[in-house]
Amino acid sequence: MQTSLENDKIAELKKYISDISGKTDKPESYLIAVLHRAQNLFGYLNREVMDEIAVIMNIPASHIWGVATFYHYFKLKPQGRHSISICLGTACYVKGAGNILEAVKKELGIGLGETTEDGLFSLHEARCLGACGLAPVVMIDDKIYGELTTQKITEIISGYRKSNRKSKEG
Amino acid sequence: MEKKTIAIYINDKPYRVEPEQTIMQAADKLGFHIPRLCYHPKLSIEGACRVCIVQVEGVKNYVASCAYPVSDGMKIHTNTQEIRRARRDIVELILDNHPEDCHTCERDGNCELQRLAYSMGIRKRHFEGEKKNYDKDLSSPAVVRDPDKCILCGRCVRICSEIQKVNALRQAYRGFKTVVMPAYNMPFTESVCTTCGQCINVCPTASFVEKNYTQELFEKLSDKSLIKVAQVAPSVRAAIGEAFGIPPGTAKEKETAAALKRMGFDYVFDTQFSADLTIMEEASEFLERLQGKGKLPMITSCSSAWMKCMEQFYPDLIDNISTCKSPMSMMGSLLKTYFPEKIKTAPGKIFSVAVMCCTAKKYEAQRPELKINGLNGVDIVVTTREAAWMIKSAGIDFLNIKGEEFDHPLGLSSGAGAIFGTTGGVMEAAIRTAYELYTGETLLDIEVNDLRGLKGIKEGKLVMDGKEVRVAVAHGLGNACDLLDIVRKEPDKYHFIEIMGCPGGCVGGGGQPYADANSIPLDEDCLRLRAKALYDLDRSRTIRRSHENPDIQRVYKEFLGRPLSEISHKILHTHYSKKEPKGIIPRGLVRAR
Numbered sequence: 001m002q003t004s005l006e007n008d009k010i011a012e013l014k015k016y017i018s019d020i021s022g023k024t025d026k027p028e029s030y031l032i033a034v035l036h037r038a039q040n041l042f043g044y045l046n047r048e049v050m051d052e053i054a055v056i057m058n059i060p061a062s063h064i065w066g067v068a069t070f071y072h073y074f075k076l077k078p079q080g081r082h083s084i085s086i087c088l089g090t091a092c093y094v095k096g097a098g099n100i101l102e103a104v105k106k107e108l109g110i111g112l113g114e115t116t117e118d119g120l121f122s123l124h125e126a127r128c129l130g131a132c133g134l135a136p137v138v139m140i141d142d143k144i145y146g147e148l149t150t151q152k153i154t155e156i157i158s159g160y161r162k163s164n165r166k167s168k169e170g
Numbered sequence: 171m172e173k174k175t176i177a178i179y180i181n182d183k184p185y186r187v188e189p190e191q192t193i194m195q196a197a198d199k200l201g202f203h204i205p206r207l208c209y210h211p212k213l214s215i216e217g218a219c220r221v222c223i224v225q226v227e228g229v230k231n232y233v234a235s236c237a238y239p240v241s242d243g244m245k246i247h248t249n250t251q252e253i254r255r256a257r258r259d260i261v262e263l264i265l266d267n268h269p270e271d272c273h274t275c276e277r278d279g280n281c282e283l284q285r286l287a288y289s290m291g292i293r294k295r296h297f298e299g300e301k302k303n304y305d306k307d308l309s310s311p312a313v314v315r316d317p318d319k320c321i322l323c324g325r326c327v328r329i330c331s332e333i334q335k336v337n338a339l340r341q342a343y344r345g346f347k348t349v350v351m352p353a354y355n356m357p358f359t360e361s362v363c364t365t366c367g368q369c370i371n372v373c374p375t376a377s378f379v380e381k382n383y384t385q386e387l388f389e390k391l392s393d394k395s396l397i398k399v400a401q402v403a404p405s406v407r408a409a410i411g412e413a414f415g416i417p418p419g420t421a422k423e424k425e426t427a428a429a430l431k432r433m434g435f436d437y438v439f440d441t442q443f444s445a446d447l448t449i450m451e452e453a454s455e456f457l458e459r460l461q462g463k464g465k466l467p468m469i470t471s472c473s474s475a476w477m478k479c480m481e482q483f484y485p486d487l488i489d490n491i492s493t494c495k496s497p498m499s500m501m502g503s504l505l506k507t508y509f510p511e512k513i514k515t516a517p518g519k520i521f522s523v524a525v526m527c528c529t530a531k532k533y534e535a536q537r538p539e540l541k542i543n544g545l546n547g548v549d550i551v552v553t554t555r556e557a558a559w560m561i562k563s564a565g566i567d568f569l570n571i572k573g574e575e576f577d578h579p580l581g582l583s584s585g586a587g588a589i590f591g592t593t594g595g596v597m598e599a600a601i602r603t604a605y606e607l608y609t610g611e612t613l614l615d616i617e618v619n620d621l622r623g624l625k626g627i628k629e630g631k632l633v634m635d636g637k638e639v640r641v642a643v644a645h646g647l648g649n650a651c652d653l654l655d656i657v658r659k660e661p662d663k664y665h666f667i668e669i670m671g672c673p674g675g676c677v678g679g680g681g682q683p684y685a686d687a688n689s690i691p692l693d694e695d696c697l698r699l700r701a702k703a704l705y706d707l708d709r710s711r712t713i714r715r716s717h718e719n720p721d722i723q724r725v726y727k728e729f730l731g732r733p734l735s736e737i738s739h740k741i742l743h744t745h746y747s748k749k750e751p752k753g754i755i756p757r758g759l760v761r762a763r
Contacts, residue, residue: 047354060337061353062362069342 009041010052017056028059031067035074044075080115080122082160084108085139089128092136096149100136101125103150107157120164121157176242181249193235193246194222204248205257205286207264207374208323209236212673212692213332216324220260221286224248232256258290264321265292266299267346268375275319275376280684282374283321304349309357312365312381312532313680317349320377326350326369333673335648336479338363350377362482364647366475366671367529367553367680371691380529380681383550384560387523390550391434396521399509400435401501402426402576404442405527405591405676406554408703412696413558413683414568419699421707424573427581429561430525431574439580441524442587444501445599446716447725448472449586451742452494452596453604453716454733456666460608460639465489467642467657467664470596472496474534475671475680477746479647484654485748493743497590498524498531499540502547503741504580508729512579517545524548525557527591527679530671539744553681582721585708592701593645593675594621594628597668601632601641602715608634616714622705624674624694627653629664641666646673677701 016037021027034057038049045068054061068074086101101112108116108123115122131137134146138153145156175186180202187196192215197204208219215237223232227245232253235246247253265287272278304317322341327350330339338361342351352361369378391398407423416422430438456468471477471492480491495503502524506517524531528551534540535548552560561568575581586602589595598618605613620630621641626649632639642664644653650669657663672678674697682700685691713719730738 050354060331060340062337062340062351065351065353065355066340066342070344 006042010049013038013041013049013052014056017053028057031057031059031064032071035064035068039074043079044077046076046078078115078119080120081164082120082141083122083124083139084157085124085126085129087126087129087131087135087137087139089126089132089135091128091132095135097136099150100138100148100153103153104138104157107154120161176240178240178243179245181247182245187240189240189242191240193224193226193233193238193240193244196240197235197246197248202248204235205289206236207282207286207321208325210325210328210372210690213325213328213372216328219264219321219323221257221264223253223257223260225250225253254291258292259296261286261290262292262295262297263299265295266297267301268321269301269318276379276382277376277684281376285687286374300346307358308381309359310363310365310381310533311359311536312529313358313363313367313370314379314381315351315358316377316379317351318377319375320350321375322348322350323374324350325372325374326378329368329372333646333648334364334366334368334671335651336362336364336366339369364475364478364482364671365530365533365680366647368672368692370529370680371678371682371684380553380556381532382556383532383552384556384563387550387552387560390521390523393521395519397437397513397515397519398435398521398523399437399439399505400430400523400525401439401441401444401498401505401580402430403498403524403526403528403531403591403676404445404588404595404704405679405682405700406525406557407707408591408677408700409527409682410554410558411568412686413555414562415686416569417699418696419703421703422568423707424575425568425571426525426557427576428571428574429566429568430557432566432571433560433564435523437577437580439501439505440576440583440587441497441501441526442583442590443576443580443719443721444497444504445587445590445596446584446719446722447500447504447742448494448497448590449596449599449603449716450722450726450733451500451738452492453600453607455492455494456600456604457608458734460637460665467661467667468492469667470494470600470669471744471746472590472596473669473671473676474528474530476647476650476669478530478533478749479650479671481746481749483651485750487654487657488746488748490657491746493739493745495540495742495744496531496534497587498526498551499534499547499744500742501580502535502540503542504725506542506545506547507741508725509580511729517543522547522549524551525554526551527554527676527682528672529553529680531681542741554679555681555683558683579721579724582719583711584716584719584722585711585714586716587719588704588707588711591676591704592622593624593670594618594643594668595675595704596670597621597630597641597643597666599716600666600668603717605632605634606715606717612715621668622701624697639666640664641668643668645670645675645678647671673697674701677704 020030050064088097131144136148137146176189204222206222208216217234217237222235224235225247226233302318307315327339331337338352341348407421407426411420411422427438459466459468469490505520505522510517532551535551586599598621602616621628621643628643630641644650677700678697
C-alpha cells in the first residue's frame with residue numbers, strides 16, 4: 001500500500017519526467033537520469049517504481065530492468081539509512097583495508113551489498129575514493145574518514161548508532 | 171539507369187558491388203559465406219558475437235562484417251590463416267562457458283553453435299572456463315528458458331522486441347553474469363511472454379525450447395484403456411517433411427496421418443475440419459455483427475499468442491474479438507461431446523492430442539475457460555518438431571510411408587480449411603463462406619490474391635449485395651499491433667480483421683522444424699514455400715468452401731443445429747478477459763488508460 005508520502009514522491013517523479021519530455025523528442029534516452037531521480041526519491045528502485053516509470057515513459061519494463069541491473073549504482077533492495085563504502089583500491093588495500101572490511105563486517109554482522117536488520121547501515125566496497133593520502137579510507141554517506149584502524153572504524157560506527165538513537169529520542 | 175557500383179577485392183579477387191551495404195551482404199551475393207552467429211537478416215545488427223570478423227587492409231583491427239560497410243577500393247580477406255585462427259578462438263571462447271552436453275541436448279544435430287564449432291575446425295579445446303549455473307525457467311506450459319546454454323547473441327531479445335513487439339525479454343546484469351530474462355527476472359508465466367515461441371525459432375542453441383511432452387505422450391499411447399485421438403493443424407503438413415530432409419514446400423498430408431496411426435493413435439482427425447467449422451461460426455458471427463449485432467471490426471481469434479497479446483495490450487478491443495474458439499479448441503470440444511456420443515463411449519475415455527505448428531497452443535490448451543464439462547478439450551499439444559521426433563523415435567519410416575486418409579467423422583476438410591495455416595488464409599476462407607451466406611450466391615473468384623503473400627499488413631475489399639466490406643490481415647504480433655493502433659484511431663476503417671501471431675502465419679509458427687544447415691530461421695522463401703504447399707492443397711480439393719464440406723453439414727444436422735445455436739455457443743465459443751501483469755508496457759504500445 002502506498003502512503004500519501006509515497007504518492008508525493010510519485011508526483012515529483014512524474015513532474016521530473018514531464019519536464020524532460022518537454023525538452024527532447026527522445027525522452028527514453030533520459031531513462032538513466034530518471035532512474036537516478038527515482039533512486040534519490042525512494043532510496044532504491046523497487047518493482048512498483050520501475051513499473052510506474054515503464055507506464056509513464058512507455059518503455060518496456062524488461063528494458064528498464066536491463067538498465068537497472070547493468071549499473072552497480074542502482075540499488076534494487078532497500079538501503080540502510082547510512083551507506084558505508086570501504087575503499088579497496090590499491091593504496092587502501094596495501095594499508096590494511098582488508099582488515100577494516102573484516103572489522104566492519106563483524107561489527108555489523110552483514111556482508112558486502114547487504115543491509116543491517118535495523119535498517120541503519122548498508123555495506124559496499126569502493127575502488128579508490130581519490131583520497132589515497134589518507135589511506136585506508138572509508139566513506140560513510142558523503143563523509144570521508146581517513147587513516148583508519150579497526151578500532152577507529154568501530155568507534156565511528158558506534159557514533160552513528162548513538163546519534164541515531166538520540167535523534168529518535170529527541 | 172545503370173546502378174552505381176564500386177570496386178572491392180575479396181581474397182585478392184576484384185569485384186564490382188553496389189555501395190551502401192555491409193561487407194557480409196556484398197560477400198553473400200558473391201558466394202562467400204562468412205561464418206556468423208548473432209546476425210539475422212530480419213533483425214537489427216547486434217555485432218555481439220564477432221564470429222563474422224574479416225580483415226580489411228588498412229584497418230588495424232578485425233572488423234565485424236555484419237556491421238561494416240563496403241567502400242570503394244576496399245581489400246577484404248575472409249579466409250586467411252590469421253582470421254581463421256582468430257575466428258576459431260572466438261568460437262572456442264563462446265564454447266568456453268557452454269555446458270558441452272551436446273549428446274543429451276534437445277538441439278543435438280540441429281544446433282547452430284555445434285555446426286559452427288565443427289566448421290571452424292575445433293577438434294580439441296584450448297581453454298576451460300567457468301560454467302554458468304542457473305535454474306531453468308519451467309514455469310510456462312509452452313516455452314522453457316535455460317540460461318546455461320545461452321551465448322548472449324541477443325536474437326531472442328531482438329525478435330521479441332522488433333518483430334513481435336512484445337518485449338518480454340532483455341539482457342539483464344552485466345559481464346559474465348549477463349542473463350536474458352523477463353523484467354524483474356519474473357517466471358515466464360507471470361511475464362508478458364505470449365508463448366509465441368519465436369525465440370525458440372531464432373535461438374542458435376537450446377537456450378529456448380518448447381516444453382516437451384513427448385515422453386508423457388508415449389506413456390499415454392501405450393495405455394490400452396484410453397481412446398487416443400490426434401488432430402493435425404494445417405501447417406504441420408506443410409513443414410513436417412523438412413524435419414526428414416524433404417525440401418520446404420512439400421505437403422505431407424496423408425503421410426502425416428499414416429505416421430500418427432502407426433504411432434498408436436486410434437483416430438487421426440484433421441484440424442482443417444474444425445477450421446471449416448470455425449469458418450461456419452465465424453462467418454455467421456461476422457454477418458450478425460455486420461447487421462448491427464455486435465462490434466466492428468470483428469477480429470479473428472484463432473491464434474493463441476495473439477489472444478494473450480490482445481488481453482494484455484489491447485483489452486479495450488476485447489469486444490471486437492470473435493468469440494469463436496480456435497480450430498484446435500473447437501475440435502477439442504467435439505472430441506469430448508459429439509465424438510464420444512457417436513462411438514458410444516464416455517468423454518473421459520478420450521485422450522485428445524493436438525499436433526500443432528505452435529508453442530502457444532500448449533498455453534491455450536490449459537486455459538480454464540476452454541474446458542468442456544470439466545474436461546480439457548485438448549489434453550496434450552505437441553509441436554511439429556516434437557511430432558517429427560516421435561515419428562523418428564518410434565521407428566516409423568516417414569520417407570517411404572504410404573499415405574492414409576484422415577478418419578471419419580472429423581477428418582474431411584475443404585480447401586478453405588487448408589489455407590488457415592498461412593497469413594490471409596482465414597480471411598480468404600471466411601470470405602468464401604460469408605459471401606454465400608449473405609448474398610445467397612456462390613462466390614466464383616475464390617482466390618483472394620490481395621490477402622496472400624508476406625506483406626506485414628494486407629488490405630482487401632469485397633462487395634456483397636452492394637455493401638462494401640473492408641478487410642485487413644496482419645501476421646506477426648508487431649504488425650498486428652501496428653494494425654490495431656490504426657483501428658484505435660480509425661474504428662470504422664475496417665469491418666473484418668485477421669490476425670496471426672507468427673511471421674507468415676502458422677507456417678512460421680514457433681513449433682515448426684528448425685532451419686537446416688543451409689538456411690536461416692524464418693527464411694521468407696521457406697515461409698512462402700510452406701504457404702504454397704497449402705494453397706496447392708486448396709487447389710487440389712474438389713470442395714474449396716467450408717460450408718460445402720458434407721461432414722460439416724452432418725455435424726450441424728446431427729448435433730449442433732445451426733451456426734451460433736445454443737449448443738454452438740456453449741461448446742464452440744468462449745470469452746476473454748483483461749490481463750495486466752504490472753509493468754508490461756512494451757515500446758510503441760500505449761495502454762488504454
